[in-house]
Structures are given as structure tokens and as C-alpha cells.
Amino acid sequence: MRIWLVCLGLLVVAMIIVGGATRLTDSGLSITEWQLITGIVPPVNEIQWQAAFAKYQQIPEFALINPDMTLAGFKLIYWWEWAHRFLGRIVGIVFVAPYLVFLLGRRIGPALNVRLLIILAMGGLQGGLGWFMVSSGLVDRVDVSQYRLAAHLGLAFLILTVIAWTYLGVSGPPVDAPDGSGRGGAVLLTGLIFVQIVLGALVAGTDAGFSHNSWPLMAGKIIPDDLFVMEPWWINFFENVRTVQFVHRMVAYLLVATACWHAVGRFRANVKTAGKSLMLAGLVLFQAAIGIWTLVQVVPLSLGLLHQGMAIVVLLAAVIHLHGFYGQRDLRLSRD
Numbered sequence: 001m002r003i004w005l006v007c008l009g010l011l012v013v014a015m016i017i018v019g020g021a022t023r024l025t026d027s028g029l030s031i032t033e034w035q036l037i038t039g040i041v042p043p044v045n046e047i048q049w050q051a052a053f054a055k056y057q058q059i060p061e062f063a064l065i066n067p068d069m070t071l072a073g074f075k076l077i078y079w080w081e082w083a084h085r086f087l088g089r090i091v092g093i094v095f096v097a098p099y100l101v102f103l104l105g106r107r108i109g110p111a112l113n114v115r116l117l118i119i120l121a122m123g124g125l126q127g128g129l130g131w132f133m134v135s136s137g138l139v140d141r142v143d144v145s146q147y148r149l150a151a152h153l154g155l156a157f158l159i160l161t162v163i164a165w166t167y168l169g170v171s172g173p174p175v176d177a178p179d180g181s182g183r184g185g186a187v188l189l190t191g192l193i194f195v196q197i198v199l200g201a202l203v204a205g206t207d208a209g210f211s212h213n214s215w216p217l218m219a220g221k222i223i224p225d226d227l228f229v230m231e232p233w234w235i236n237f238f239e240n241v242r243t244v245q246f247v248h249r250m251v252a253y254l255l256v257a258t259a260c261w262h263a264v265g266r267f268r269a270n271v272k273t274a275g276k277s278l279m280l281a282g283l284v285l286f287q288a289a290i291g292i293w294t295l296v297q298v299v300p301l302s303l304g305l306l307h308q309g310m311a312i313v314v315l316l317a318a319v320i321h322l323h324g325f326y327g328q329r330d331l332r333l334s335r336d
Contacts (some may be wrong), residue, residue: 017066020308027077146205185285259284
């Protein structure tokens with residue numbers, strides 16, 4: 001059971017990383033159809049490649065952004081999107097087959113079964129949401145909707161969180177939960193990390209990371225002008241490139257401060273969660289440094305993927321830390 005959950009988690013991590021590469025290489029619209037079964041087989045000959053390329057040539061991204069793209073160039077972006085979708089299918093298979101074996105073997109207790117069914121439902125929703133996102137860029141846009149991209153990435157990280165929490169629930173000996181005085185801080189920190197990840201998706205969806213590539217000033221100021229030039233005012237948080245990046249920066253500062261505050265509080269309380277809180281604060285600081293480096297280098301593929309990969313590490317560290325406030329094994333591995 002534990003090996004299975006780890007494999008699922010690793011596959012979701014791979015999907016997130018490949019999805020990040022798909023976005024950074026502008027590959028997400030290269031496959032213009034959603035064929036759940038037959039889509040697992042890529043083009044295998046020149047005629048099939050030409051047919052796939054012809055479909056791509058019908059969408060606005062090709063006409064307005066890539067009119068000079070050759071078949072060779074198309075193949076490069078096609079493989080990123082195909083790999084992302086292929087991993088999605090593999091995740092489904094790796095979940096369903098062992099789940100049925102465990103279920104029929106009465107190796108899943110009621111509470112654990114509910115948790116696994118939630119993961120299954122979120123996985124199915126994620127597949128549909130992925131196509132919903134891609135379809136937003138096939139008619140009137142040259143890229144996908146940043147709203148749908150943020151929802152897609154946010155759900156991916158939520159799935160990973162539930163898998164990790166489930167794994168922790170079936171691992172390790174039962175222990176008493178530590179002093180709950182720091183639980184609120186751990187919840188706040190985990191929530192801020194998740195919010196920051198979704199804000200990062202908005203940055204990616206609006207290409208905000210490719211503008212204002214200086215730090216600590218932005219457009220020459222701490223608080224730049226023109227943050228609320230769009231009407232209604234709230235739409236600036238989602239569509240104004242300058243505002244989107246500014247909010248991502250400000251939440252990063254808040255996150256660093258919260259992580260350090262939480263770690264200091266745990267050490268002052270002299271509790272066993274102090275070590276994990278210090279490690280988490282260090283990871284948050286490191287992630288902030290990577291974010292700054294990525295920004296000033298104008299988001300090269302390698303740094304963009306490193307930044308996204310570190311977001312996974314930070315969130316998982318936060319989940320492990322938070323779970324420590326609730327004790328360890330709380331899910332039965334058997335109905336017997």
C-alpha cells in the first residue's frame with residue numbers, strides 16, 4: 001500500500017514537472033483533440049505527422065505566433081504535450097489496477113477507502129479540467145486561459161497533497177499528537193504555500209514572469225504604478241501583468257516572514273516539531289531565492305522547472321510538518 005502511494009505521488013510529481021515544461025515551451029496547444037484511448041498512440045509515420053500538424057495550423061496560435069513553424073519544430077512541442085497526457089493515462093492505470101486488487105482483497109479500511117475515492121474523483125476531474133484548459137486556446141486565444149491554468153495546476157498540487165496525507169496516515173507507529181499550540185501556524189503556512197503556488201500559475205498563464213525582470217525594485221519602484229488600471233478593479237489581480245507579478249512577490253515576502261516566525265515560535269516552545277519547522281523555513285527561503293534568480297534571468301526553461309520543482313518540495317515538507325500535529329497512523333489498512 002505504501003509503495004503504491006509513493007509511486008502515485010512520484011507520477012503526479014512527474015506530471016507537474018512535464019506540465020511546467022509544456023507551458024514554458026508553449027507546447028500545450030500542439031494536440032488539438034482529446035482522444036482518451038486512441039490518443040495514447042502518437043503519430044508513427046510522415047502522413048500522420050502531417051495530419052497532426054495540419055490540425056495545429058488551424059488554430060490562432062499557429063497563425064499569429066508560429067506561422068513560420070516547420071514540421072520539425074512542431075514535433076518538438078508535440079512531444080511535450082503528448083508526454084504530459086501519456087503520464088496522465090499512466091497515473092489512472094497505476095491508481096485503478098492496484099486499488100481494485102486491494103479492495104477485493106479487503107485490504108482497505110472504510111476511512112482509507114473514502115480517502116482513495118476522493119483521490120480517484122479528483123484525478124478524473126483533473127483530466128476533464130486539463131482538456132477544458134486546452135480548449136480555451138483553440139478558438140479565440142493564442143494561449144490557454146490563465147484562470148483554467150491556475151485551476152489545473154492548483155488541483156494537481158491538491159491531489160499530491162491528499163496522496164501525501166494519505167501516505168502519512170498509513171505509515172509509522174501510532175504516536176501522541178504534539179502540543180497543538182503551533183498547529184494554527186502550520187495550517188496558515190501550508191495554506192499560504194498553496195495560495196502562492198496558484199498565484200505562480202497566474203504568473204505563468206499571463207507570462208508575467210517575462211516582464212519587470214529586476215529585483216528588489218519593480219519598474220523602478222517598491223510599489224509600481226498602474227497596478228489598478230483595469231476595470232473593474234479586481235480583474236487586475238488576474239489579467240494585469242504588473243499586478244499579477246507584484247502580488248506574487250508580496251505573498252512570497254509574507255510567506256518567508258510566516259515561515260521564520262513559525263520556526264522561531266516552535267524553538268521557543270522547545271517542542272519536537274521545531275526541527276521540521278526550521279527545515280521548512282530554510283526551504284521557503286531557498287525557494288524565494290530561486291524565484292528571484294528565475295525572474296532576473298527572464299525565466300529560462302531550466303530555472304523555471306527548478307522553481308516549480310522546489311514548490312513541490314516546499315509543499316510536501318509543509319504537509320509532513322502539519323501532519324505531525326495530528327499524530328501518525330490514523331487509517332486502517334484492512335477491513336479485518
